[in-house]
Amino acid sequence: xxxxxxxxxxxxxxxxxxxxxxxxxxxxxxxxxxxxxxxxxxxxxxxxxxxxxxxxxxxxxxxxxxxxxxxxxxxxxxxxxxxxxxxxxxxxxxxxxxxxxxxxxxxxxxxxxxxxxxxxxxxxxxxxxxxxxxxxxxxxxxxxxxxxxxxxxx
Amino acid sequence: xxxxxxxxxxxxxxxxxxxxxxxxxxxxxxxxxxxxxxxxxxxxxxxxxxxxxxxxxxxxxxxxxxxxxxxxxxxxxx
Numbered sequence: 001x002x003x004x005x006x007x008x009x010x011x012x013x014x015x016x017x018x019x020x021x022x023x024x025x026x027x028x029x030x031x032x033x034x035x036x037x038x039x040x041x042x043x044x045x046x047x048x049x050x051x052x053x054x055x056x057x058x059x060x061x062x063x064x065x066x067x068x069x070x071x072x073x074x075x076x077x078x079x080x081x082x083x084x085x086x087x088x089x090x091x092x093x094x095x096x097x098x099x100x101x102x103x104x105x106x107x108x109x110x111x112x113x114x115x116x117x118x119x120x121x122x123x124x125x126x127x128x129x130x131x132x133x134x135x136x137x138x139x140x141x142x143x144x145x146x147x148x149x150x151x152x153x154x
Numbered sequence: 155x156x157x158x159x160x161x162x163x164x165x166x167x168x169x170x171x172x173x174x175x176x177x178x179x180x181x182x183x184x185x186x187x188x189x190x191x192x193x194x195x196x197x198x199x200x201x202x203x204x205x206x207x208x209x210x211x212x213x214x215x216x217x218x219x220x221x222x223x224x225x226x227x228x229x230x231x232x
Contacts, residue, residue: 019176021175021176021224023179023182023183023186023224024179024182024183025183025186025226026226030224030225030226030227032224036172036220038218044207045218046191046207046218046219046220046221047171047172047218047219047220047221048220048221048222049175049220049222062223064189064202064203064223065203065221067202067203067204068202068203068204068207068221098172100170100172100173101170101172122187122223122224122225123223123224123225
C-alpha cells in the first residue's frame with residue numbers, strides 16, 4: 001500500500017501551514033479550513049479532508065466513513081450542535097494528520113463521535129480534544145491559511 | 155483531444171489528489187454533496203463510501219484513495 005506507514009514521530013508534531021480549500025457553488029465562494037487526514041480502520045485506510053473546528057469540544061467522523069472503516073462500537077452518546085441535541089455512537093480511531101502525503105502528527109482519538117443520522121456532518125471534524133491538544137492553531141482569515149505550531153512550553 | 159486533466163496539469167503529468175482537489179473546479183463540483191474517491195487524476199463514484207473504496211482498490215490496488223464530500227452550504231455552524 002502506498003505511503004501508509006505510521007513511522008512518524010508518535011510523540012512529536014511537525015509544524016505546518018495549510019491553505020483553506022476554496023470552491024464555487026451556485027455563484028458563491030466557499031472557504032473552509034480543512035486539513036487532510038489518514039484514517040486507520042479495521043480493514044480500510046484512506047485519506048479524507050477534516051474540518052479544524054475550534055468551536056467543537058469533541059471530534060466527529062461521518063457515518064459513511066465510520067462504516068467503511070468498520071470502527072469499533074463503544075456505546076451510545078449524544079452531542080449538541082447548532083440544530084440541537086443529536087444521538088451519536090462513540091468509537092476510537094487512529095488519525096494521522098497530513099501535509100500533502102507526509103504524516104505530520106498522529107492523533108489517537110479515544111472518544112470520537114459518529115452521528116447516528118447519515119449526512120449530519122459532511123466531513124471529519126477535529127475538535128478541541130484532538131488536534132488542538134497537539135498544536136497551537138492560528139486561523140488567518142485574511143490570507144485563508146491555518147497555521148499549526150508546536151505548543152509553547154508552560 | 156486534451157482532457158481537463160491535461161489542461162490542469164500538463165499532458166502525462168500526475169497531480170497529487172490533494173493538489174487536484176485544491177485547484178480543480180471540475181473536481182470540486184463533483185464532490186459537492188456526494189462522496190467521491192480521488193486516485194491520481196481519476197474520480198471514482200459509487201453507491202457508498204465502501205463501494206467507492208472497493209472500486210478504487212480494484213482499479214488501483216497499490217494506491218490509497220482520497221475520500222471527499224464537500225458541503226454546498228455557504229454558512230455553516232455544525
